[in-house]
Amino acid sequence: MELGNQQERLTGWFAGMIDSDGSIGLHRQLFGKHVTYVPSVSLTTSCALTRDVLKEVFQHFGVGFHVTERTPKNRNWSKVWVFNTRGMKRGEKLLLVLTDALVTKRREAELVMRFIRVRQAQSKAVPYGTEELSLVEQLKACKSRNLSLSSETICRAPNVVG
Numbered sequence: 001m002e003l004g005n006q007q008e009r010l011t012g013w014f015a016g017m018i019d020s021d022g023s024i025g026l027h028r029q030l031f032g033k034h035v036t037y038v039p040s041v042s043l044t045t046s047c048a049l050t051r052d053v054l055k056e057v058f059q060h061f062g063v064g065f066h067v068t069e070r071t072p073k074n075r076n077w078s079k080v081w082v083f084n085t086r087g088m089k090r091g092e093k094l095l096l097v098l099t100d101a102l103v104t105k106r107r108e109a110e111l112v113m114r115f116i117r118v119r120q121a122q123s124k125a126v127p128y129g130t131e132e133l134s135l136v137e138q139l140k141a142c143k144s145r146n147l148s149l150s151s152e153t154i155c156r157a158p159n160v161v162g
Helices: 003-021 048-060 088-101 106-120 130-144 151-155
Strands: 022-031 034-045 066-070 080-086
Touching: 003 022, 003 034, 003 048, 003 088, 022 106, 022 130, 034 048, 034 088, 034 106, 048 066, 048 080, 080 088, 088 106, 106 130
Parallel strands: none
Antiparallel strands: 022 034, 034 080, 066 080
């Protein structure tokens, strides 16, 4: 298999995992009365094989991550592993690779990337402006509305037969 095809397949698989079992957003942190927003991508799996592959994929793309094992109190439930990557540089690196391959989480990825770009253009000491706060609100709106996408939207082609 050619490296280009392998890279494309890996990117598609990873994006599919994020679309189905992941989350892309801005993690809100509170320091006293000061609020900061940090780009965050997380993914949960209950499959040990998938956990192992995800570790390799994060490493392949050169993106730092943290994985937490959670054992439920209810014995009938499966143990899960939660992968997290947070931060401007990590978020940007991961979303640059994945955004074009995402389907259901693409809008969130695009909003987070815009937030990153705006923040990179200025000092960390500069308070959030109207653009950043607008992006935070747009992201909240994406997450609060459970909008189902039509096949036209997903495939980026009209539903025309014949």
